[in-house]
Amino acid sequence: MGDVRALQILSPGPLTTVQDLGRYGLGRYGVPPSGALDSFSLRVANLLVGNAEQEACLEITLMGLKVKALTDLLIAVTGGDLQPRLNERPLQVWQSHIMRRGDLLHFIGPKSGCRAYLALGGGISVPRVLGSKSTNLSSGFGGLEGRPLRRGDILNSHSPHLFLPKAPRALDPASIPTYPSAWTLRILFGPQDEDFPQEEKHFLLSSFNVTSELDRTGIRLSGRPIRARAGKPDSIISEGVAPGAVQIPGDGQPIIILVETVTGGYRKIATVISADLPLLGQIKPGDRIRFQEVSKEEASNALSRMEAAISSLSYLGGKSPATDFS
């Protein structure tokens, strides 16, 4: 049956974009990965509706998205609890639901976290640009015409009716992340931590405020400034950066690098571990952050636990509902 009209955007909220797991292999051209800031929630949302885990979803920021179903859909909402309402009734997050043609889904605002992910069984049919459906906002490509969603946009999905017959699925409640407003983010020091005196490194472990300078490129914090060793210039020779790197510019206020950044010219005192990267997408202005140093083994174990939660879900889900019909 192919692509059908699935969702109409009645109100986009402050920022809603199409994102998948990102665009890799183009760092040589200065192209950042983009993709879901909270990749855990995107993967789970997809698996709950029977998609491949890397399929594109809507990434919804804070509040205000309102959509109408143009056909019957299997949907799941994961990530931050932005208080989704299906026809004015609270919608249980982290599980799949049927959304009938004409039904309205909207997001009131954050009870916890910052970003929600809406998956449709059948995915979102936008062209892959440079290998991904993710929206690159700075250069305006990918996603839907390289831009945030607007009122009146129509999103297509691929054979969504094939996904409807599957029984509702839910993530094991024990695996659902909690999104506090006071965060502890686990880090490994480096790559340039040796440029900071020991006592300044220690100050990274104190508490910081999350400022309103927060977007998909990074999160700017404020707190006691962190100073490099005397005689070190503020900037370094520009180099590639990875999401989660905590860079210290001249004013000493840390910036956590996110997925729309590819290079930078400041020292990175530490880097958030892989298992905590998805949490970075749920931090919002006004939250508090404390960094906690862990060992490489702890980082590795934490990642294995996160992957186990995802693979248990994909195992229970078995083959995709689309396969059942073929």
Add this chain to the structure above:
Amino acid sequence: MLYDDPVYRLMGDRALLIEMGDEISPPVNQKVRALFLLLDRYHVEGLVEMVPSYRSLLIIFDPLTVTTPELIDTINTIEKGLGPSLLPKPKLLKVPVVYGDAYGPDLEWVASFHQLSPEEVIRLHSGPTYLVYMIGFTPGYPYMGELPAALATPRRDTPRTAVPQGSVAIAQRQTGIYPTKSPGGWHILGWTPLKLFDAEKRPPSALEIEDHVKFFPIEEKEIKDWEM
């Protein structure tokens, strides 16, 4: 200084920075490119992304597929066989520029800052053949050097919130071209009708690390001859 052996630094549990030297210089940059091209050719297990820059190569990897010691071991083995002879030749891109006026709003300021005439600034800027040290900041943005010492200019005190696509700009001993409208703190000398980044093209970026760029002045009325 060019290091005898690369220096490896971990950036968290999924990224590795490989430094080939401690300075901005063609020999260090050449070595970064050589390692990048070699690793690109080998399809190293677990390797997700590479970002070559002035003096280092960032590698993002999948820690569930490959451990850091395994990855370093593989890279070390490949790095030992690094020879310049097999590498493709970098290309030279000639870039037409309309200097000054609305196309280069900072030309006059830069000229008076250095007590030069605008014509001398244009002559100095379009004189050298520049080396592309890295592509970064935004997709397709080339960081190029070395700008003649007589034009070395500190960044603007206040960055612009929106620099037009195609702007040709300078800061310190560097020159660059904004491939897309973006914020920017460099001084804008001119504008080029060439498109440096197009997501629909293969490759999407007109330039890569180690390519060469030569600017040449054109008149406003010649713009249409260069538009693609």
